[in-house]
Amino acid sequence: MNITIYSTPTCPYCKLAKEYLKEKKIDFKDIDVSADSVAANEMVKKSGQMGVPVIDIGGQIIVGWNKTALEEALKMKAAV
Numbered sequence: 001m002n003i004t005i006y007s008t009p010t011c012p013y014c015k016l017a018k019e020y021l022k023e024k025k026i027d028f029k030d031i032d033v034s035a036d037s038v039a040a041n042e043m044v045k046k047s048g049q050m051g052v053p054v055i056d057i058g059g060q061i062i063v064g065w066n067k068t069a070l071e072e073a074l075k076m077k078a079a080v
Contacts, residue, residue, distance in 0.1 A: 001077050003028035006043040006054040011032075012051040012079035020067065026074065 003021065005028055007014030021028050033052060035039035047054045047061050055062040057073040 001074075002056075002058050004031060004056040005029070006031050006033050006039065006047075006056070007052050008032060008034040011052050016065045017053045017070065020070065024074075032069075062070060 003026065004062045005014065005021075007015055007018070009032060018028070018030060023031060030044075031039045033043055043052075043054045044050060046056060047063050049063045051064065053063075053065065054075075056068065057070075058077050060073050060077070062073060
């Protein structure tokens, strides 16, 4: 399963999302959009949002820290 989190170092919700995935022992790629303008543009194209976190789970986009949406997306991708 391909999971990418677009985040910034100062974002508390980004930290929550990453801690949640680490607790579940789920690998993910963390991209710091404050240091990577190309990735920041990619994030905006995918989500239509400037805010972080933006979580890409195999093409399904979740904007912000939404534990319920995150759990549902992970269950759906695991079932595939």
